Amino acid sequence: VQLQASGGGLVQAGGxxxxxxxASGRTFSMYAMGWFRQAPGKEREFVANIRRSGGITYADSxxxxxxxSRDNAMNTVYLQMxxxxxxxxAVYYCAADxxxxxxxxxxxxxxxxxxxxxxQVTVSS
Numbered sequence: 536v537q538l539q540a541s542g543g544g545l546v547q548a549g550g551x552x553x554x555x556x557x558a559s560g561r562t563f564s565m566y567a568m569g570w571f572r573q574a575p576g577k578e579r580e581f582v583a584n585i586r587r588s589g590g591i592t593y594a595d596s597x598x599x600x601x602x603x604s605r606d607n608a609m610n611t612v613y614l615q616m617x618x619x620x621x622x623x624x625a626v627y628y629c630a631a632d633x634x635x636x637x638x639x640x641x642x643x644x645x646x647x648x649x650x651x652x653x654x655q656v657t658v659s660s
Contacts (some may be wrong), residue, residue, distance in 0.1 A: 538650065540627065564607040632649075
């Protein structure tokens with residue numbers, strides 16, 4: 536599966552952005568979809584995922600502010616980001632997995648097989 540992320544940009548603290556990730560292929564519903572982010576000088580970290588069952592998990596740092604959703608008819612997963620903070624500044628990556636990673640509530644980078652190219656989110660103070 537090929538993934539194409541979009542929707543990043545520059546926003547002031549307290550603002551909102553919605554990221555989208557379009558996937559190729561006809562078996563999108565069989566994949567768990569996740570969002571990860573990587574800030575400068577830091578390791579890539581888990582943000583949120585939505586599993587095949589519809590189960591959702593968020594990192595504690597974004598809980599209550601971010602919402603992940605998916606549209607299987609459109610082969611797209613979204614990340615609605617509200618109340619953005621400067622510490623949310625990072626390159627955001629969407630990822631997919633249909634095997635072991637698809638069953639994990641809090642996957643690591645190594646658990647997802649397919650990755651998009653990343654989209655930059657910058658939050659100014």
